[in-house]
Amino acid sequence: MSKITTIPPVRFLAILALYYVAVFNLPLWIFVQHGLEKQGQFSLWFVVSLPIFLWAALAFIFSLVSPRPLLKIIFIPLTLLSSIVFFAGWKLGVVFDYGMMENIFQTNPAEASMYFNLASMLAFALSGVLPAYLIWKLKFTVQPIKTAVKHRAIFMLSLLVIIGLIAACFMKSYLAFGRNNDEIKRLVVPTYFIGSLAKYINRTYIETPLPYTQLGVDAKVTSTKATPNLMVLVVGETARAQNSAYYGYSQNTNPYTAKYPLQVFADVSSCGTATAVSLPCMFSRFNREQYNARKAKAQDNVIDVLDHAGVNVLWMDNDSGCKGVCSRVKRVTISLDSDPALCNGTSCLDQVLVNALDNALTELTDNNTLIVLHIMGSHGPTYYQRYPEAQRHFTPDCQRSDIQNCEHEALVNTYDNTLVYTDYILSEVIKRLETVKGYDTAMLYLSDHGESLGEMGLYLHGTPYAVAPKEQTHIPLLTWFSKAFLQENHLSLACIEEQAKTGHFSHDNLFDTLLGLFNISSEAYQPAQDMLAVCRQ
Numbered sequence: 001m002s003k004i005t006t007i008p009p010v011r012f013l014a015i016l017a018l019y020y021v022a023v024f025n026l027p028l029w030i031f032v033q034h035g036l037e038k039q040g041q042f043s044l045w046f047v048v049s050l051p052i053f054l055w056a057a058l059a060f061i062f063s064l065v066s067p068r069p070l071l072k073i074i075f076i077p078l079t080l081l082s083s084i085v086f087f088a089g090w091k092l093g094v095v096f097d098y099g100m101m102e103n104i105f106q107t108n109p110a111e112a113s114m115y116f117n118l119a120s121m122l123a124f125a126l127s128g129v130l131p132a133y134l135i136w137k138l139k140f141t142v143q144p145i146k147t148a149v150k151h152r153a154i155f156m157l158s159l160l161v162i163i164g165l166i167a168a169c170f171m172k173s174y175l176a177f178g179r180n181n182d183e184i185k186r187l188v189v190p191t192y193f194i195g196s197l198a199k200y201i202n203r204t205y206i207e208t209p210l211p212y213t214q215l216g217v218d219a220k221v222t223s224t225k226a227t228p229n230l231m232v233l234v235v236g237e238t239a240r241a242q243n244s245a246y247y248g249y250s251q252n253t254n255p256y257t258a259k260y261p262l263q264v265f266a267d268v269s270s271c272g273t274a275t276a277v278s279l280p281c282m283f284s285r286f287n288r289e290q291y292n293a294r295k296a297k298a299q300d301n302v303i304d305v306l307d308h309a310g311v312n313v314l315w316m317d318n319d320s321g322c323k324g325v326c327s328r329v330k331r332v333t334i335s336l337d338s339d340p341a342l343c344n345g346t347s348c349l350d351q352v353l354v355n356a357l358d359n360a361l362t363e364l365t366d367n368n369t370l371i372v373l374h375i376m377g378s379h380g381p382t383y384y385q386r387y388p389e390a391q392r393h394f395t396p397d398c399q400r401s402d403i404q405n406c407e408h409e410a411l412v413n414t415y416d417n418t419l420v421y422t423d424y425i426l427s428e429v430i431k432r433l434e435t436v437k438g439y440d441t442a443m444l445y446l447s448d449h450g451e452s453l454g455e456m457g458l459y460l461h462g463t464p465y466a467v468a469p470k471e472q473t474h475i476p477l478l479t480w481f482s483k484a485f486l487q488e489n490h491l492s493l494a495c496i497e498e499q500a501k502t503g504h505f506s507h508d509n510l511f512d513t514l515l516g517l518f519n520i521s522s523e524a525y526q527p528a529q530d531m532l533a534v535c536r537q
Contacts, residue, residue, distance in 0.1 A: 006139045009068045009148070010155045016075060016135075017059035020189060021051050023127055024082045027089035028054075028187040035181040046173045049166045053174075054188070056166075060159040061191070063152055068140055076132045082190045083128025087120055091404045093458035095186045096193035100462045101200035102276040102293065110336055110346040111320050114382045119402040183467050203294055210298035215285060216305030216524035221368060223519035225488045228368045230439035231517060232357070232429050236422060237275065237319050237377030238461060240450030241268070241474045243416055251394060253419040256427035257478070263500040265477040265531075270449040271507035273472045274462040278448040279323045279374075282507035285524065288465075302511040303329055303372075309520045312369040314360055318353050319374045326372070332356060347385055350375045350425045357429065361436060368518055369439070375425060378418035378451060380460050383411075387421035394420075404459055411453055430480050440485040442517065446510070447475040477505070489519065495535035505531055 036042050066074050088094040178184060186192050241247045245254040246264040271281035271288045281291045283301040307313050307329055315326035318334045334352050342349045353373045360371055376386060381401045394413035398406035426445055433441035450472040452458035461472050486493055509531045516530040527533045
């Protein structure tokens with residue numbers, strides 16, 4: 001038995017690198033296949049060299065960072081993590097870049113549990129736990145230091161020779177293929193996700209925080225009208241415009257708000273493809289191109305500016321938290337066991353926010369007020385848990401979390417049912433705003449990002465923005481204004497409707513649009529980015 005379980009470290013590293021190339025980098029080889037098909041003409045020897053090159057590169061890196069005493073300490077957790085990354089990339093098309101690391105670290109346990117299912121656990125057991133167990137059982141050959149160093153050096157030198165020969169023979173082919181398929185580097189396991197993880201840890205826990213800067217301390221409400229404004233801002237989750245009836249979708253996913261005069265903004269893009277990026281970005285002073293999470297955390301956002309101006313702000317959350325956006329204002333987080341009829345211990349139906357809104361509306365003061373409802377919306381992969389039986393409009397649906405194994409029609413129906421339920425929630429919000437006395441009322445709804453439902457082999461969201469499909473970035477934005485709100489704030493409804501039809505907007509516009517709707521004057525306000533500035537008479 002000892003002969004079977006005792007292995008020289010160099011041989012172990014060579015075999016381990018081969019396993020990583022053959023198993024954990026399967027999504028990479030699928031991508032390479034598509035790239036080659038798109039390219040048309042290529043050398044067969046170039047194709048053969050690709051896995052050899054990756055094996056040599058990984059084996060060299062493994063040899064460089066893993067002295068014999070640390071082999072198990074390094075490669076058992078690395079193999080377990082790589083197994084998770086491999087399955088998510090293979091079945092869902094997830095890319096573990098810096099943004100995804102932000103998303104992972106800001107995910108609560110209840111949200112994370114939604115991704116556990118038989119398929120993912122079985123894949124983890126076979127591709128991660130089993131090889132990790134075998135590594136743990138191995139015994140590595142103990143050699144004199146000089147002999148061990150000599151063997152390791154010869155092995156690494158041999159790997160460099162292989163890499164050099166391949167580079168010499170196929171350098172032009174590698175450069176051309178890489179230039180035409182730039183995202184290939186994001187699929188290499190484990191180097192890319194380890195780099196992303198290191199970058200996140202450095203920025204979050206090691207770098208010295210920037211000095212905090214207040215914005216809009218000069219903010220003040222300029223309107224002298226008798227009645228204050230009351231706005232409900234509904235921040236959606238994972239809703240894509242493509243599946244909304246308001247955006248030309250074939251199924252009626254907006255049956256409840258159809259009776260209200262909504263303005264549908266046709267062309268709106270998200271700041272990111274995951275909540276951890278989009279949520280703080282949309283409320284920050286930065287536009288998407290300039291957005292930097294570290295800098296955004298070090299300064300006020302539009303919620304703070306509204307607070308400086310004396311607007312009462314209340315944030316109510318039924319999702320994964322406000323990501324720091326609401327940390328300086330009053331906030332209510334829905335407990336996962338707050339209502340047994342609406343909560344299952346891991347999530348709550350968004351009706352809990354409507355109920356919380358009822359309570360908030362009884363406590364209003366004679367002041368301008370913004371209430372933010374951060375809804376669960378269409379959060380996947382457990383779409384079927386986002387709506388009650390009464391809102392199960394489209395069938396067959398998919399009552400499972402391993403959505404890649406659903407029939408496409410059933411998956412889309414399940415997702416569409418979440419949109420119907422969100423539409424119901426919006427109608428309930430408007431119904432309440434219609435009856436509030438002593439306030440000029442309005443509602444604005446927009447999603448944080450979209451969602452992929454199997455198009456191009458992608459599921460869920462979080463694809464790097466540069467290569468993200470439109471399904472993940474084109475989001476719905478809807479507004480509703482009471483007649484009193486339009487009249488007292490001197491807004492032209494015809495102009496708003498025209499802006500909605502013809503304008504090109506994004507999360508970048510939320511900051512200034514909110515300030516404009518509350519008639520706030522401040523150095524932080526940029527009228528050019530206010531979607532409705534041209535509609536004030």
